[in-house]
Amino acid sequence: MAKSAAKKVSNVFVWILMGLLFVALAGFGIGSFSGGASQVGSVGDVEITADDYFRALNNEINAQSADERRAVPFAEIRARGIDAQILAGLTARAALSHEAGAMGISVGDAEVAAQIAQVQAFQNTSGNFDRNTYEFVLQQQGATPREFEEDTREDVARALLQTAVIGGLTPNEIFAETITAYQSETRDFTRLEVREGDLTVPIAEPTDAELAAYYDEFPERFTRPEARRITYAWIIPSAIMDDVEIDEDALRELYDDRIDEYVQPERRLLERLVFNSDAEVDAALAAIEAEETDFDTLVADRDLTLEDVDLGEIAADDLSDAAAAIIFADEDSELLGPVPSPLGPALFRVNAVLQSSEVPFEEARDDLSAELAQEGARRQIDDMREGIDDLLASGATLEELSDGTVMTLGTLDYTPASEEGIAAYDNFRDAAVSVQDSDFPELLELSDGGLFALRLDEVVPPTLPPLDEIEAEVAEAWQATALRDAVAERASQLVAQLAQGATLEDLGDTAEERLIRRQDLLPDLPATTVAQVFQLEGTGDVVMIPGADAAHIVRLDTINSGVRDAPDTSVILSIMNQSIAQSMAVDIFEAYGQALQANAGITTNQGVINAVHASFP
Structure with a gap:
């Protein structure tokens, strides 16, 4: 009965149910509340324990911290109202448990065992339930089989009650058809x-x-936004790369290392379709010449795609001598075959002929020189880092930094729209937004290997420039x-x-x-x-x-008007039917839950709630 009833719940309802199960089960093994009182509230005769509330809160904090890749403090959780949402979820769960108990809804041991056997954490490498693994996992999480099995029994009972309330809802077809007609017109x-x-x-x-x-x-059209007036000192590789001495031998060595980029042999863009014999290749070529088929069709007939037969750029050295002699001796034919290949006789299609090319060292010299100069400038800047850091640590101002080093001084009224000069660097933009007027300048990196330090001079309020200036x-x-x-x-x-x-x-x-x-x-x-x-x-x-x-x-x-049987219309109609059914179910179940809580009576213990909150740093 439990299985057949549960199958009637649509996917969205299963996810709602899984949310309740998550609150109930995910908290095992993450600690417990160590205060004196043990109950934060109740619905009817079902308690909401301090442990349940603590575990649910702790689990949510861990989840949000993982999502945001930082430690999310409990104060922030409260500011977002998440604590209230968790307590409301536990209350709704308790209301369902109370009603299920009042109605005598429960499931037997066989259904509990079946549900537990589906949990992957309790299965062995063959995908079967393993009793030893089950007990070991629960022991590691600080739970006992009896506790877990009773929780599972209650969860399945709640699922049955939920299915009874929202299962089998069928909205009037006119709703979906009316909306679909509107959307598909x-x-x-x-x-x-x-x-x-x-x-x-x-x-x-x-x-x-x-x-x-x-x-x-229209003064608002010309008012300048609030700006952060910033003084900065910076140095980037392009500012000093012209002064970097380039060794001729290093240029030659770099050119030789990249010779494959500068000297390229003649190449072909090839596709290859392999056959069992030369005769089959000849037959395929004959069929193509008779316009009975084409290369793309031959590929599709093998249940292959053009990506499957694409070889990309191929030079003569990439082929056997026999294949290269056939393919590279012919610059006119699109189809060549039979051509020997490691997989057997093949039909080749030539999509393009790429002529050989050579960039002499003299032509590549400027690009190579600029690259080596850039690398040398980055090394020089990196060597300056410690000295600049020491100057800032000793209290030097940005002006003094500019006078005593190669760093350049500048000022900027920074806004989110700023993107010229140093404002084009994301690292500078982040620092410009976060810097405070009480901060001491610190040395920071730019994405191209440059360095900068900045100071907030003032926050300039929104300003309307005089008409004659604009x-x-x-x-x-x-x-x-x-x-x-x-x-x-x-x-x-x-x-x-x-x-x-x-x-x-x-x-x-x-x-x-x-x-x-x-x-x-x-x-x-x-x-x-x-x-x-x-x-x-x-x-x-x-x-x-x-x-x-x-x-x-x-x-x-x-x-x-929309065509009733058109593919697009059918898709919209199906989506509308599902959306309406889901919306009805959510509304009905929400009203049902509110009625359960009102009838059973809700009590909360704010003192225990506060004590749970106080246990978080």
Whole structure:
């Protein structure tokens, strides 16, 4: 009975149940609460023990610490409200246990044994339950078989109760069909674009008064964000690499080490299909020449893919002498065969001929020299590290650091949008965000082997620059706004002509959009275009949609209902049915759980809860 009932629960319900089992079982072996009182609360006659609460909290802290790769303090867990969520979960579990007990729901030893036998941790290498492994694992976790088996019995009983409440829910099909019809509907429309060239009167240059008025009306557009004014000293390899002496012998040695990159023989991009005999290769070639098949089809007939037969770039030395003589002697044929190969006679397809190439040392010299200079500069910077560290440790300022070393001094009003110069380095960006005005400069690394140190001078609040400093920026913004308004006004005038009998095609060049879905994005049109098209009620309806540099007049041509048996529609309908069933089940089970808790009565002991909390550092 237990097994057949449990099979009726859908996947989502199984996951809900597994969440309850996780709270119950995952805590074994992680310690226990050592305070005096043992009960943080109860639902009816089912206790929520301090050990249960402690283990669940500790398990969650460990899980979050693993996810975030840092030690998550308990104070942060409380700030996120996770402690309340865990207590609520334990309360819901206790309410189910209380109701299952009141209804006399339980399972026998055989079902408990069957459930335990499915736990992988208790199985041997053959995948079978092993009693010795079972007892050893529980002993290591500080639990006894009796405790674990009783917990399992209660979990299965709760699962049966949950299945009885939410199993077999079947939503009315009209719900899913209505939503699917809405989602699968498509629309066809025609649009006319109105740009600056379509204006009857060009946009004039703004006057000083218009700029001042625009500046006053939209100060938020020109206000600079809060910035962190930072002084920094830095040194990077590219700043000193020109001074690095390059040894000629080292250049030659590097060139010789990479000779395969600079001197490459003639190569072929090859695919190879192996046959049992030369006769089979000849037959395949004959069939291809008669246009009865092709190479791709021959590959597919073997249940192979083109990736399976692809050899990549092949030089003559990569082949046997016999194969190389056939393949590299022919520069015109695409198919060659039969060609001997280690696997047997083969048909080769030549996809490209790559001619031999050679880059002389003299041509490669500059690149090799730059690489060696970069490496030498990094070594020099690394040698400077200890001396710079000592200067900072002795209290030297960044200005003194710049005067006494090769490091360069700079200042920057840093914002998240900063990306020029040193702000292009992630390490600097991270340091710029975290540095405090009380911090002493410390030496940090850059990704290219450079070094830097920085100091926060002040936090600059959001600031609106004077108009005369940003007049060009304000003028550009004014022009953009004027263009948007002007093309929208012109488009509205054209819409009025439609009302007087003109057609959209009469007004200019149009474009058609077909079978557009609600979720589609049209990259060349305003973001609201699709939504506004689906708000039109009937064919022939028109809407004007303004954009940044163009306005769009859109006419709805056709409303296409979703095809009931189309593959996409069937998928949407299936998803909708599942989603509705799951939503109903969650709502019903939540209401049921709240009713159980209300009827059974919930008690909590805040003193014990506080004591459990106090046991965490």
